[in-house]
Amino acid sequence: MAQVVARNGFITAGVASVLVSDLNPSRVTLDIVNDSDTVIYLALAPEAVLNQGIRLNALGGSYEINLVNPYYGKIAAISAGATKVLAVMETSYAD
Numbered sequence: 001m002a003q004v005v006a007r008n009g010f011i012t013a014g015v016a017s018v019l020v021s022d023l024n025p026s027r028v029t030l031d032i033v034n035d036s037d038t039v040i041y042l043a044l045a046p047e048a049v050l051n052q053g054i055r056l057n058a059l060g061g062s063y064e065i066n067l068v069n070p071y072y073g074k075i076a077a078i079s080a081g082a083t084k085v086l087a088v089m090e091t092s093y094a095d
Contacts, residue, residue, distance in 0.1 A: 004093060006089060010035070011088055012083050015078070017048040017077070026093040028093060029067075030065040030071075031087075032087070033062040035060075036079070037058050038080060039055060041055055042075060042076070043076045045076060046076055056086075
């Protein structure tokens with residue numbers, strides 16, 4: 001059975017698009033939680049655009065990728081305010 005490893009951390013989103021997670025063909029799950037006081041937008045793409053894509057509401061809005069709705073590509077985020085925190089946990093199959 002393949003081993004699964006976890007990566008926990010945070011990403012600081014701001015007024016410019018920032019990469020939340022890179023391309024990961026081994027991804028099992030990815031949980032992204034908006035830990036800030038401002039709405040943050042996600043894009044299942046290398047660049048995020050304000051007011052487009054997946055909206056994460058302030059103070060706990062979240063998005064989950066898992067085996068039911070898999071996605072292995074790049075994910076980006078953007079916010080209307082600077083230094084807004086996203087909590088991130090990604091699990092992947094070990095090499």
